[in-house]
Amino acid sequence: MIDTIAAEWLKLRSVRSTYILAGVVVACAGAALLLAWYAARIWDGSTPEQRTHFALSDVAELVGWVAQLCMALLGVLAVTGEYGSGMIRTTLAVVPRRATVLAAKASVVGTAAFLVGVAIPLLTYALSRLVIGDRPIRGSSTPAPDEIRLLLAAGLLIAVFALIGLGLGVILRSTAGAIVTVVALWYLLPIVALNLPSPWNDRLTSVMLINLARELAGGHYETAAPQGLLSPAGALVTMLVYAALPLGAATLLIRRRDA
Amino acid sequence: MCPGRVSGTVVGVIEIQDLTKRYGRTVALDALSCAVRPGRVTGFLGPNGAGKSTTMRVLLGLDAPDAGVALVNGVRYASLRRPMCEVGALLDATAVQGARSALNHLRWLARTNRIGARRTIAVLEQVGLAGVARKRIHTFSLGMKQRLGIAAALLGDPPVVIFDEPVNGLDPDGVRWIRELMRSLAAEGRTVLLSSHLMTEMALTADRLIIIGRGRLIADTSVRELADRFPQGVLVRSPRVAELSGALRSAGAAVAEESGALSVRGLDVAAIGDLAAARGIPLHEVTPRSASLEDAYLQLTADTVEYGAAR
Numbered sequence: 205m206i207d208t209i210a211a212e213w214l215k216l217r218s219v220r221s222t223y224i225l226a227g228v229v230v231a232c233a234g235a236a237l238l239l240a241w242y243a244a245r246i247w248d249g250s251t252p253e254q255r256t257h258f259a260l261s262d263v264a265e266l267v268g269w270v271a272q273l274c275m276a277l278l279g280v281l282a283v284t285g286e287y288g289s290g291m292i293r294t295t296l297a298v299v300p301r302r303a304t305v306l307a308a309k310a311s312v313v314g315t316a317a318f319l320v321g322v323a324i325p326l327l328t329y330a331l332s333r334l335v336i337g338d339r340p341i342r343g344s345s346t347p348a349p350d351e352i353r354l355l356l357a358a359g360l361l362i363a364v365f366a367l368i369g370l371g372l373g374v375i376l377r378s379t380a381g382a383i384v385t386v387v388a389l390w391y392l393l394p395i396v397a398l399n400l401p402s403p404w405n406d407r408l409t410s411v412m413l414i415n416l417a418r419e420l421a422g423g424h425y426e427t428a429a430p431q432g433l434l435s436p437a438g439a440l441v442t443m444l445v446y447a448a449l450p451l452g453a454a455t456l457l458i459r460r461r462d463a
Numbered sequence: 464m465c466p467g468r469v470s471g472t473v474v475g476v477i478e479i480q481d482l483t484k485r486y487g488r489t490v491a492l493d494a495l496s497c498a499v500r501p502g503r504v505t506g507f508l509g510p511n512g513a514g515k516s517t518t519m520r521v522l523l524g525l526d527a528p529d530a531g532v533a534l535v536n537g538v539r540y541a542s543l544r545r546p547m548c549e550v551g552a553l554l555d556a557t558a559v560q561g562a563r564s565a566l567n568h569l570r571w572l573a574r575t576n577r578i579g580a581r582r583t584i585a586v587l588e589q590v591g592l593a594g595v596a597r598k599r600i601h602t603f604s605l606g607m608k609q610r611l612g613i614a615a616a617l618l619g620d621p622p623v624v625i626f627d628e629p630v631n632g633l634d635p636d637g638v639r640w641i642r643e644l645m646r647s648l649a650a651e652g653r654t655v656l657l658s659s660h661l662m663t664e665m666a667l668t669a670d671r672l673i674i675i676g677r678g679r680l681i682a683d684t685s686v687r688e689l690a691d692r693f694p695q696g697v698l699v700r701s702p703r704v705a706e707l708s709g710a711l712r713s714a715g716a717a718v719a720e721e722s723g724a725l726s727v728r729g730l731d732v733a734a735i736g737d738l739a740a741a742r743g744i745p746l747h748e749v750t751p752r753s754a755s756l757e758d759a760y761l762q763l764t765a766d767t768v769e770y771g772a773a774r
Contacts, residue, residue, distance in 0.1 A: 207574055207575055207576070207577050208575055210574045211571040211572070211574040211575040212571075214567065214570055214571040214574055215563075215571050218562075218563045218564065218567035218568075218570075218571070219560060219562040219563060220562050221562070285560055286560070289558055289559060289560045289561070290555055290557070290558030291558050291559055291560050293520075293523075293525055293554060293555070293558060294554075294558065294559075294572070294615070296524075296525060297523045297524070297525060297546065297552060297554075298546060298547055298572055298575045298576060299575050300524050300540065300541040300542075300543065300546060462520070462525065462526040462527060463520070463525040463526065
């Protein structure tokens with residue numbers, strides 16, 4: 205198992221797409237910091253009356269939102285790249301225990317996504333505090349312990365996104381198909397849920413992937429009534445189910461299918 | 464490079480017993496049985512779609528057979544803990560991710576089977592790719608990819624090697640290099656299974672031939688036996704055809720006329736030349752029919768395509 209994990213780590217490190225996806229997250233962090241800096245300048249030039257209407261969203265969380273998609277793509281490409289090129293046959297020939305291959309890919313992709321998904325938003329948060337300083341801008345003055353708890357929960361969610369991407373990649377064996385499905389889960393489904401008649405909008409919105417980090421951290425999100433929220437434990441279980449379903453199906457399929 | 468393997472105990476025999484594989488309605492393998500032994504190059508021949516690649520995929524545990532077993536050294540490939548140290552295989556040289564460098568490709572492969580990193584350099588040198596080790600694979604020509612695939616197959620220094628159409632798309636130098644490599648691997652006592660649909664290539668490389676068609680065994684024979692089953696003829700041209708034909712017949716040869724030339728069986732080139740010289744008959748051409756092995760193969764496989772079975 206250790207050898208297979210090491211091999212998968214080597215694979216992940218030796219393709220350009222990994223660095224491109226991580227680079228997109230970093231670039232997004234840069235853009236978020238620019239936004240914070242711009243907000244600080246507007247704040248300084250505003251009258252006290254204008255300041256009461258002024259708010260800045262959590263820039264670190266914004267970076268995490270983009271990281272969800274990028275790391276889901278990392279998971280997708282970690283396996284569809286092999287199906288597309290045909291290299292999956294070599295992989296499964298040199299490691300005939302297929303569940304081991306999938307478990308190794310899941311550990312590598314999940315860990316990488318968690319590290320990227322925690323480190324870059326955390327860095328964004330730290331730098332944005334420097335940029336904003338002691339300006340009491342609404343929306344960006346969460347106490348540090350709360351913010352760090354939220355960013356750790358968000359990192360876990362980002363790892364779940366990567367595992368979903370990996371599972372879908374194995375199930376669909378197609379980069380395009382897996383990406384479309386990931387984007388649907390990430391973006392389309394929450395919009396659909398929001399527009400359902402009550403109480404289904406609140407019920408479904410509470411189990412949408414993008415809301416799980418805030419629920420796990422014991423916070424709230426803007427689009428749902430407080431009574432519709434999952435408890436932190438409920439959010440954790442939901443996250444694990446989201447990861448386990450595609451990975452479970454992928455394990456069954458990769459073991460049964462001809463390579 | 465593969466510590467823990469007890470050398471000398473590995474015989475390297477491939478056994479295929481009653482292997483049947485269907486893809487939907489298509490029967491790719493139909494109760495195929497054959498064995499591949501060490502110390503020689505075994506050519507695995509058949510027309511496109513005969514089931515060569517399917518056999519190799521089943522052998523490597525990639526596709527599950529509907530019936531029968533494929534064994535390497537008496538066990539199923541999928542049960543091997545470090546398969547690269549037992550069997551090296553090249554199925555499709557183009558099935559690699561082009562974004563990776565040749566060295567990194569071999570590194571991850573080596574890592575899966577706990578093969579030392581130094582071995583990756585050694586095999587790259589062996590196949591002549593050491594100079595481009597850090598180049599991305601998508602910059603490689605087909606011939607270079609074939610060499611890389613062979614390097615990967617040799618990483619674990621396996622006693623059994625399996626190559627699917629390794630000479631496809633190679634230039635004459637590359638073809639000759641592969642031919643010599645296969646022969647040297649067999650000379651080291653390894654089991655070498657080499658598939659091709661080109662009889663002419665096999666005639667130069669293989670000692671033993673397994674010929675299949677429509678998923679069934681057509682012939683399991685040595686190259687010499689196959690050649691003997693279909694005797695070679697000699698093409699002879701002369702301005703005095705009738706006179707020469709009579710002389711050859713009286714010397715015991717079977718002669719057939721072919722658009723102004725003679726097709727002679729039963730006498731070799733030297734005997735025909737001597738006979739013509741003794742009678743003072745000028746010869747304009749004396750060509751041994753070296754393609755007869757290919758004819759034999761085409762005849763064998765054409766039969767199965769037409770009638771479905773037959774050995």
